[in-house]
Amino acid sequence: MKILVCISHVPDTTSKINFTDGDSKFDTTGVQFVINPNDEFGLTRAMWFKEKQGASVDVVNVGGPETEPTLRKALAIGADNAIRVNTEAKDGYQVAKEIANVVKDGGYDLVIAGRESIDYNGGMVPGMIAEMIDANFVTNCINLELDGTNAKAVREIDGGKETVSTSLPLVIGGQKGLVEESDLRIPNMRGIMMARKKPLTVVEPIGASVETTTVKFEKPAPKGAVTLVSPDNLDELVNLLHNEAKVI
Amino acid sequence: MSVLVYTESENGTFKKTAFEVASYAKAVATQMGTTVTAFAVNANDVSELGKYGVDKVLKISDDSLKNFNAKSYASAIAQATKNEDAKVVIVSQSADSKYLAPILSVGLEAGYASNVMEAPTSTSPFTVKRTAFTNKAFNLTTIDTDIKIVGVSNNSFGLVEANGSATAEDFSPSLPAKGVTVESVDRVTDKVTIADAEIVVSAGRGMKGPENWGMIEELAEVLGAATACSKPVSDLGWRPHSEHVGQTGKPVASNLYIAIGISGAIQHLAGINASKVKVVINTDPEAPFFKAADYGVVGDAFEVVPQLIEKLKAFKASNA
Numbered sequence A: 001m002k003i004l005v006c007i008s009h010v011p012d013t014t015s016k017i018n019f020t021d022g023d024s025k026f027d028t029t030g031v032q033f034v035i036n037p038n039d040e041f042g043l044t045r046a047m048w049f050k051e052k053q054g055a056s057v058d059v060v061n062v063g064g065p066e067t068e069p070t071l072r073k074a075l076a077i078g079a080d081n082a083i084r085v086n087t088e089a090k091d092g093y094q095v096a097k098e099i100a101n102v103v104k105d106g107g108y109d110l111v112i113a114g115r116e117s118i119d120y121n122g123g124m125v126p127g128m129i130a131e132m133i134d135a136n137f138v139t140n141c142i143n144l145e146l147d148g149t150n151a152k153a154v155r156e157i158d159g160g161k162e163t164v165s166t167s168l169p170l171v172i173g174g175q176k177g178l179v180e181e182s183d184l185r186i187p188n189m190r191g192i193m194m195a196r197k198k199p200l201t202v203v204e205p206i207g208a209s210v211e212t213t214t215v216k217f218e219k220p221a222p223k224g225a226v227t228l229v230s231p232d233n234l235d236e237l238v239n240l241l242h243n244e245a246k247v248i
Numbered sequence B: 001m002s003v004l005v006y007t008e009s010e011n012g013t014f015k016k017t018a019f020e021v022a023s024y025a026k027a028v029a030t031q032m033g034t035t036v037t038a039f040a041v042n043a044n045d046v047s048e049l050g051k052y053g054v055d056k057v058l059k060i061s062d063d064s065l066k067n068f069n070a071k072s073y074a075s076a077i078a079q080a081t082k083n084e085d086a087k088v089v090i091v092s093q094s095a096d097s098k099y100l101a102p103i104l105s106v107g108l109e110a111g112y113a114s115n116v117m118e119a120p121t122s123t124s125p126f127t128v129k130r131t132a133f134t135n136k137a138f139n140l141t142t143i144d145t146d147i148k149i150v151g152v153s154n155n156s157f158g159l160v161e162a163n164g165s166a167t168a169e170d171f172s173p174s175l176p177a178k179g180v181t182v183e184s185v186d187r188v189t190d191k192v193t194i195a196d197a198e199i200v201v202s203a204g205r206g207m208k209g210p211e212n213w214g215m216i217e218e219l220a221e222v223l224g225a226a227t228a229c230s231k232p233v234s235d236l237g238w239r240p241h242s243e244h245v246g247q248t249g250k251p252v253a254s255n256l257y258i259a260i261g262i263s264g265a266i267q268h269l270a271g272i273n274a275s276k277v278k279v280v281i282n283t284d285p286e287a288p289f290f291k292a293a294d295y296g297v298v299g300d301a302f303e304v305v306p307q308l309i310e311k312l313k314a315f316k317a318s319n320a
Ligand SMILES: Cc1cc2nc3c(=O)[nH]c(=O)nc-3n(C[C@H](O)[C@H](O)[C@H](O)COP(=O)(O)OP(=O)(O)OC[C@H]3O[C@@H](n4cnc5c(N)ncnc54)[C@H](O)[C@@H]3O)c2cc1C
Pocket: A013, A037, B203, B204, B205, B206, B207, B229, B230, B231, B232, B233, B244, B245, B246, B247, B248, B249, B260, B261, B262, B263, B264, B265, B266, B267, B268, B271, B281, B282, B283, B284, B287, B299, B300, B301, B302
């Protein structure tokens, strides 16, 4: 079985978010980049399939050379091959189209992406890939079992969860639950050494078009100071929530 | 030409978000000088949609669609879009709508903007404001395709009554093979979900242990709120994972978010910042949450929360 894990290269969760070039570009100054948390869960589940059921695991990113350290980290965690589609990621559609092409070329049976990236928050790439390659699709996936070409998955829904059955080829939008956080792997020295020798193939883009264009970014307006209420005067809190904030 | 809106229902009854996306669709239709057509699956009474500006409802009644299926629903909505010659399709950001939107986007060759906060700032070029960087920023984006799909964040636009009436029409699309079959659904039905809630009561490690959640549940009940928790609380197994909110958990965009014994780490705040009014109850005046909150009580949750419950009960009794 051939698994492809989509890796989005995103600012670490503690990053301060700033913009440059007339607020049109994310300011990467001083920002540390990591594997998108949802993708990390997917990658670890892919490693489980590799070790327990026999599979090859490739990782893919659509982005410039600056994303290679993140792909190397995925190799150090245990992926076999990395592919970088050499183009700036501009919107979800373009990324999905480029990855769909990689999937077709590589003949992958299972594509694991994240439910959502923490930078663009599109929640769109995995579903688009699935539709482009005519594969089945389950998102918000918190459990995945494979038996031959049959799959059983659990999807988080509003207010609960749902168990579904489906089959390969399959695309997953994964999240925490796919594996537990305590099972996430931190690359060790041996993994890092081995990753240096593993193939990281740079492929040229097919030149997919975009459907949306970022005009500019804005930061939320600075917050006013908090109104403190004494713990001995909670009537005042109820009053403020009712009359001032009008939320109760 | 019209604006098409997918109005979700559960067991035949429209969800509140259905009225919110209908209100949003009406605003877009007004900007574009056109009408609103709603798409509804197995809904009992569609006349309610008129109140929020819907002119016409395409009604599907089909037992095979009882369980949500992203592929079938996306295909049916695509057929409705073509039938109506709709140029804009509006969906909510429920788990189901987020599931179907990217599929629909490819099917219709329509650009999709998710997490949209406001009515379009312009309809030509079609420009919307969406959240990005997990609520740490906004992204003003144009959708450049002929047909546009807008995913409206829950609780961002609100309900706007329009006093109209809607005509209903039966609609029978041809449905593709499902590909994904629902085996079982495990849904808590007697509790407000975080996605739908107008008020969320959330608690953190300051609660010391799972045995102390009774007062959190009670406060939520008095307010008709959903309960949520910080990440360590779900990691420790004090509360189910489904309650974990924040950057790596569920996003919260409620009208009121009450944080009890939560420090306000950047990853927590990122996921809940879209909430309109934030209240923090914490013993530590230096807790970062006080910088993000609108109202704060520096105090011990074990004293403040039971008192607050009593005050709110009294408030409810006098306002009933
Ligand atoms: C990659 C990554 C992703 C993360 N994602 C998330 C996420 O999605 N969501 C999330 O929540 N966290 C997330 N975190 C964790 C986050 O950094 C914090 O560790 C976490 O939010 C802290 O939870 P807490 O506020 O409940 O606990 P603590 O930080 O331990 O805070 C407890 C608070 O309770 C107060 N307190 C103590 N006793 C009382 C009392 N009797 N009455 C009132 N107050 C009291 C204390 O003053 C303190 O402020 C993430 C971390 C990382 C590294």
